[in-house]
Amino acid sequence: MIAQFELAVLAKLxxxxxxxxxxxxxxxxxxxxxxxxxxxxxxxxxxxxxxxRPPAAWVTFDGFTGGEEQASGAIRYSARFWLVVAAKNLRNETATRHGGSGEPGSYQLATDAVALLAGQTLGLDIDRIAIPQIREVSRTDALRKRKLSLYAVQLVTAMTVDPLSVDDGDLAPFETFHANWDIPAFGGVGPDLPDDAAADATDNLSLEGDQS
Incomplete structure (x- = not known):
């Protein structure tokens, strides 16, 4: 779902x-x-x-928070993403933000993204997108050299992670634990796990009662 969300945002733009x-x-x-x-x-x-190649946009996943278990066993998380938009203008730094005739600035890119994405689900099984903040991306020397202005738009939604289905119907009951031990002298640990013939010690533990 994370990758689907990223691709859906880019497709919307x-x-x-x-x-x-x-x-x-x-x-x-x-x-x-x-x-x-x-x-x-x-x-x-x-x-x-x-x-x-501006106007440009990139999207990335920023993590899950606040997982809540559902009746189905799935976990519903708050999911955070960032959409970074970039504008370029050769005139001056102000023009990269304000834009001009037929030239969108970074302010317009950011606010247009809000208008397009806020309250949307993008056809996915998620909560409607909330946009709690927009912030400027610090201008590095490379960004100044390229005459670029970037803004980051936070996208917050909620999505479900379904549990993996494990069919244990063919598993035999856990009745015996068997382990081989490599006992090195004073910490000289070898890289290979010992087999039955080469083990320094062996444990066999039988469990009593119904272990199914």
Missing amino acids: AWAGAPIGGGESLLGYKYQTLESYPDDWGAYFEDEKVAA
């Missing part, structure tokens, strides 16, 4: 940027980069080809 009936798109601009969050953020923006 792509849909909103696609032309309608051959005319303008809902947003009035098209995202040039829509990806999952890069592994190395610093190195990512050192790449001229990557940094030259």
Whole structure:
């Protein structure tokens, strides 16, 4: 479900940027980069080809909190994600945020994302998306060099993790515990586990009563 959510967010942004009936798109601009969050953020923006493709957006999972067990045995979690949007403008730093005619700035990208995603489920079995905060991504030297402005939009929802089904109908009762022990002299631990013939000691424990 985590990956599905990320892909659904990116698909929503792509849909909103696609032309309608051959005319303008809902947003009035098209995202040039829509990806999952890069592994190395610093190195990512050192790449001229990557940094030259705004408007851009990346989404990443930030973790689960507050798991509650359901009657079915599933766990319902609050799930946090971040959507990072980026705008570029060669004029000046203010223009990267404010934008211009036909040039969306980072403020518009962030607020448009809120308008598109707040209260949505994206066709998934999740709670409606809440957006509790938007914050600026600190401008590194690489971002300044590329004339980029980034904002992070927090997306909060809830999703269920279903239990794994284990069929133990064919398992025999647990009646005997058998273990071989490697007893090294003064900590000289060997890498291999001993078999029955080479074990320094062996334990066999039989359990009494019904262990099924």
